[in-house]
Amino acid sequence: MNYTKRAGPNSGQGCRLSGPSQNSLLDRAKIFISPADAEKAQKALDRVLEKDKGALASFLAEHPKARDLLFGVFGSSPYLTDLAARDPARLVAALAADPQSRIDALIDETRALETDDEAELMRRLRLIKQEAALVIALADLSKVWETLQATKALTRIADATLSAAIRCTLRQAQHAGKLELADQRGPERGSGWIFLGMGKGGAYELNYSSDIDLIVFFDRARARPADPMEDVDLFVKLTKRIVKIMSERTSDGYVFRTDLRLRPDPGATPIAIPLEAALSYYESMGQNWERAAYIKARPVAGDIYAGEEFLQELSPFIWRKYFDFAAIADVHSIKRQIHAHKGHGKIAVIGHNIKLGRGGIREIEFFTQTQQLITGGRDKRLRGRATLPMLDQLVESGWVEPQARDDLKEAYLFLRDVEHRIQMVADEQKHTLPDTKEGVENIARMMGFADYDGFAEALLKRLDIVQGHYARLFETAP
Numbered sequence: 001m002n003y004t005k006r007a008g009p010n011s012g013q014g015c016r017l018s019g020p021s022q023n024s025l026l027d028r029a030k031i032f033i034s035p036a037d038a039e040k041a042q043k044a045l046d047r048v049l050e051k052d053k054g055a056l057a058s059f060l061a062e063h064p065k066a067r068d069l070l071f072g073v074f075g076s077s078p079y080l081t082d083l084a085a086r087d088p089a090r091l092v093a094a095l096a097a098d099p100q101s102r103i104d105a106l107i108d109e110t111r112a113l114e115t116d117d118e119a120e121l122m123r124r125l126r127l128i129k130q131e132a133a134l135v136i137a138l139a140d141l142s143k144v145w146e147t148l149q150a151t152k153a154l155t156r157i158a159d160a161t162l163s164a165a166i167r168c169t170l171r172q173a174q175h176a177g178k179l180e181l182a183d184q185r186g187p188e189r190g191s192g193w194i195f196l197g198m199g200k201g202g203a204y205e206l207n208y209s210s211d212i213d214l215i216v217f218f219d220r221a222r223a224r225p226a227d228p229m230e231d232v233d234l235f236v237k238l239t240k241r242i243v244k245i246m247s248e249r250t251s252d253g254y255v256f257r258t259d260l261r262l263r264p265d266p267g268a269t270p271i272a273i274p275l276e277a278a279l280s281y282y283e284s285m286g287q288n289w290e291r292a293a294y295i296k297a298r299p300v301a302g303d304i305y306a307g308e309e310f311l312q313e314l315s316p317f318i319w320r321k322y323f324d325f326a327a328i329a330d331v332h333s334i335k336r337q338i339h340a341h342k343g344h345g346k347i348a349v350i351g352h353n354i355k356l357g358r359g360g361i362r363e364i365e366f367f368t369q370t371q372q373l374i375t376g377g378r379d380k381r382l383r384g385r386a387t388l389p390m391l392d393q394l395v396e397s398g399w400v401e402p403q404a405r406d407d408l409k410e411a412y413l414f415l416r417d418v419e420h421r422i423q424m425v426a427d428e429q430k431h432t433l434p435d436t437k438e439g440v441e442n443i444a445r446m447m448g449f450a451d452y453d454g455f456a457e458a459l460l461k462r463l464d465i466v467q468g469h470y471a472r473l474f475e476t477a478p
Contacts, residue, residue, distance in 0.1 A: 023098045025135070026066050029142035031448045033072025036441050041075025048074065048084045048091070056088040059095065066095055073141055076446045079427040083134045090131055099139040103153045106132050110160040113168075116175065121168050122245055125161045126252035132157045137208070137424050140417075141446060147413045148388070150420065154206040155197075161255045162195065162212070162301040163188065165245040169238050178234055180224040192222030193235065194275070194307040197300035198262050198293055203385040207416070209423035209430075211257040212246075215297075216272045219306050235272035243271075257429065262293060275310060282317045292369050294318045295376075296385045321377040347463045349456045350440055354419050355431035359463030361419065363470040364412045370473075371399050387412065404469050411462040418459070421446040 035041040045067070049057060060067045070091075074081040084091045094102065106128050115121050136153050139145040145153075170187035173179050182190030198213040200206050218235045225231045239260075246255045260271045264281040282290070294314065299307025347358045355361045368390050376382040379397055384390045388409055394400040419431055421443050434440050437452055444455030 023101075024096050025099050025138055025142065025144050026063060026069065026095045028144045029065070029069055031141070031143045032068050033076055033141060033445055033448070034450065035072050035075030036438070036445060037075065041071050044074035044078075044081045045071055048081060048088055051085045052088040055092045059092045063095075069095075069138075069142060072445070073138065076442055077137070077424050077426075079424060080134065080137055083130055086130065091134065094131070094135045094138055097135075099135050099144060099153075100149075102135050103132060103156065106135075107156055107160045110157075110164050113164045116168055116171050118168065118172070118241075118245065121164065122248070122250060122255075123252055125164060125245070125255045126250065129157065129161065129255045130253060133208075133427075140208075140420060141424070143448070147416050147420075148205075150208070151200070151206055151416070152204045154208065154210065155201055155204040158201060158206060158210075158212050158256050159197070159300045162242070162246060165242050165255075166193065166195070166301050169241045169245070172241075173234070173238060178226055180226070182222070182224065188302050188304070190222055190305075191303045192219035192224075192306055193238070193272075193302040194218065194310060195300055195302040196307060196311075197298050199296055201300060202296035202298035203387065205386065207423060208420040209427050211259045211429055212300075213259045213262050214300075215263045216260065216302075217275050217278055217307075217310065218272055219275045219303070219310075222303065222306055232270055232272070232274065236270045239272045262290075264290075278310075279313065282314060286317055291318050291373060295369050295372055295383075298385060319373075319377040319383060347460065347467060349433065349459055350437060351433060351435045352459075352463070353432045354415050354422065357463075359411075359465075359467040359470075361412065361415050361431075363466050364408050364415075367408060367470050367473055368394065375399060407465045408469055411466050414458070414462050415466075417447060418443065 048070070060070075070084075074084065110125070110128055113121065113124055115124070132153070136145075136150050136157075139153075140147075140150040167187045170179075170181060170191055170193070174181050174187075181187050194217040196202070196215045196217070198215060200210060201212045201214075206212070216235075216239050218231065220228075220231065223231060223235070225234050227234075243258050243260070247257050248254065260266070263269055263271070263273060264278060264285075269277075294311075295318065297311060299311070353360060365387055368387050371394055372382045372384075372390055375394075375397065381393050382390065382397060384393065391400065391405045391409060395402050395405045418433075422430060422433065424446070425442070433443060440455070441452040444452055447455060449455040449458070
């Protein structure tokens with residue numbers, strides 16, 4: 001992706017590292033952020049160095065480029081400054097390592113966790129998430145990684161940490177005599193406890209401070225509760241334990257916030273639902289927005305095989321051979337309801353919602369998913385979860401013009417980068433640009449732009465392009 005300007009560490013001009021390509025994050029960095037407030041950036045770097053026991057200072061002395069990289073990052077993000085100050089030696093390891101290898105190692109570490117001590121598990125998972133958040137942010141901000149490498153790494157960490165929580169919870173339940181495990185070495189296998197990742201988590205597209213949207217089921221044909229009459233209560237309690245392990249804030253932070261509200265009729269159903277009840281609901285009462293939601297559904301943890309079987313059984317609900325175009329209008333009405341809220345009615349820069357606002361990420365997703373729903377019942381190639389590969393397939397299948405695909409793809413990657421940088425500032429699950437010019441300029445510099453004006457021009461151009469393609473497809477709907 002070619003943004004219009006690249007900001008260097010000490011000027012408004014572009015700055016790319018020269019020299020032979022190496023495998024470490026530092027040596028492969030392509031962008032240095034130029035913070036708007038150099039004094040603030042220096043104070044942030046000094047704060048991290050105050051916590052240092054020598055490793056970071058030595059590394060910076062040996063690698064001057066590292067100081068330039070961190071100067072910009074810490075000058076832009078209080079959250080990343082805090083993560084670095086917690087363990088400067090961990091920061092040095094992140095800079096010196098290949099980011100992909102480091103994420104792989106963290107996932108291996110997560111898979112190897114076998115403690116049944118819930119407090120210890122919570123601590124270990126939070127430390128793993130801290131390091132992953134630091135590595136991913138540095139790789140993303142320096143453009144060692146492109147956008148979708150970052151989203152995939154975030155999703156893999158979410159899947160791995162959720163699985164560790166499930167394994168621990170299942171072993172505890174067995175020790176307490178509440179259920180019997182089918183596979184002692186792999187507690188999740190054959191457990192009948194299904195965790196479907198919805199939305200971006202299902203498509204390996206998580207954003208930087210994303211919640212994980214889950215629907216939790218259990219299969220009575222597989223689960224082995226000690227008291228079958230109490231199976232709903234048991235799995236509800238176990239699911240609440242998972243939410244606590246993943247979401248509760250401690251002195252080490254949290255792992256991932258979990259959202260269980262996409263389940264059938266969330267106001268009236270338990271947070272863990274028997275499969276037969278779920279199937280009955282979708283067959284008799286399932287709504288069109290739920291069909292759209294299930295495009296991205298993926299078994300992310302728990303009994304993966306049982307989850308895949310469930311999705312196969314649900315396939316006729318999602319992919320109708322003769323899809324009613326009135327249903328598409330119904331799906332689109334959700335987007336019009338979003339636009340009805342204050343702030344979503346026009347394109348802007350200051351205060352604009354990058355996800356839900358006009359020309360935003362959601363319009364690109366709707367552009368893709370509604371056409372998948374129309375055609376996926378007859379063309380199985382259009383049943384994929386990920387947004388950009390499905391745009392490619394829509395072109396190949398003759399539904400979308402190549403230029404529209406190219407425009408939307410480039411805008412999607414740009415807007416996802418903006419979204420990540422909004423969230424990296426303070427680790428908040430937000431999608432709205434700051435409401436001051438100074439705040440937006442901070443995001444602009446994190447994007448590699450020299451100033452507000454260059455970023456605003458690039459952003460508005462992409463928002464206009466997205467809105468144009470979206471309007472031509474949908475705005476004539478009654």
